[in-house]
Amino acid sequence: MPSSSPTQIDPEAYWMPFTANRRYKRDPVLFDSADGMYYHRPDGSKVLDGIAGLWCVNAGHRRPEVVQAIAHCADRLDYASSFQMSHPLAFQFAEALCEQAPGELSHVFFSNSGSEAVDTALKIALGYHKARGQGQRVRLIGRERSYHGVGFGGLSVSGIGGHRKNFGNLLPYVDYLPHTYDRSQMAYTRGQPAWGAHLADELERIVALHDASTIAAVIVEPVAGSTGVLVPPQGYLRRLREICDRHGILLIFDEVICAFGRLGAPFASERFGVLPDIVTCAKGLTNGAIPMGATLVRDAVYEAYMDAPEGAIEFSHGYTYSGHPVACAAGLATLAIHQSEGLAQRARELEPYWEDAAHALCGLPGVVDIRNIGLLAAVELEPRAGKPGQRGFGVHQACLAKGSLIRSSGDAMLLSPPLIIEKAQIDELFSTLSEVLRQDA
C-alpha cells in the first residue's frame, strides 16, 4: 500500500530524474506545499525559493489566478485533441502568446516540455529547408556547454558530455560552436562581458568546413542557464545572426529559461535586440503549474510550410497533449499576471540591486567568479581537488538547512528566483549563501 502521510514515504519505487537516487533516498528532501516565494516542508518549516522551482515559477508559487484557471478548465473541458480538431483556448493562447512575442514570431506550435519544444524546433528547421527545395540542409549546429533537454534531438545539439556519453551516437550531422566562457577574460563581469564577440566567427569556420548548403540551423541558449549562467559577450548574438543571414541558416534561440521576464524583458531576444527565426520556451510559460512547451516561428518559416498541396498535413509532427486545454488555461492566466504586474519590467528594475548583492560575495572563501544578468546569477566555486561538484552540492545542502533553496550545477551556485522577489529576500538569499561559504572555508 502506498504510504499516505508525506512524512512516511517509501522512496524506492520512484526512479527520480537527474538525481543521485541512492544518496537522496537515504535522506529525502520533500516540499509539500508552496506559496509566493516559499516552499513548505512537511515539518512546517519554510524554504525561500531562490530558483523559482527549476527556473519556472516566475510569477511566484500557487498563484490563485493560475490555480483557478486550471480548476475551471479541468471542470469544463478536461481534454480535447488538436489533431484535426481543437478547442478555443488553444487559439486564444496562441494569439496572446504571439502578441507578446517580438517581431514576426507570429505562429506557435505547442508541446509539453522544453525538450519537446526543442525537438519540434529542430524538425521545423529541417522541414523548412526541404519545403523550399533545399533538403540537403540537414546539418544542425549546437554549442558546447549548452543544455537543450533530453530528447534525442535536443541532446544531440547539447554540449554537456556527461549527459551524452551513455546514449550512443545521437543524431548524425551535428557540429558545435565553442562555448563563450573564458574566466581569464571575463571573471566578475557584471552583465554582458566585453570580450568574446569574435567567438561567433567560429560559425564561419564551421560553414567553411561543411558548406552552408548543408546547414539547416544554429541553436543557442541566449544565456546558457543550466551550465552556469554563461552570459553572451556583447555583440556575440548579433554576429551569429549576421552570419546565419549571410548563409541562409535558421537561428534558433532556446529561451526555455530566458523567456518570461527572467532577463528583464518578456523574451531574451528583446533584451539583446536580436531576432531569431525560431524561439523555444516552456517552464515560465505556465508558471510551472502544468507542463507545456512552445515553439514560436517567424512568418516566413510558417509560410514555407503552407505551400504544401491543399489537404496535406503540412508538418507531420505533434503530441497527444499539444495545446492541452488545461495548459492553455494556465498559460493565459500566467500571461495576464505578467502583463498586469509588469514582471519583466520589475525584474529589470531589480537587476542592479540583485547584481550588487551577488557581487558582494566577491572575495569570500572558494569564490572564483560571479556572473549575472536579469534575475539570474552564478557564484562559481573552486572545486575540491579530485572531487568536482562535491563542494557545490555541500553548499546547496547547507543553504537548504538554513532555509534557502539555491541550486548547484557542478561547483557553480545558481540563483534564479521568482520575479516577485522583494529586496529583503534578495538579501536573505545572498547572506545565507555568504554565511555558508564562510563556514565552508
Ligand SMILES: Cc1ncc(COP(=O)(O)O)c(C=O)c1O
Ligand atoms: C535551455 C533549456 N532547454 C530545454 C530544456 C528542457 O526542458 P524540459 O526539462 O522541460 O524538457 C531546459 C531545461 O532546463 C533548458 O534549460
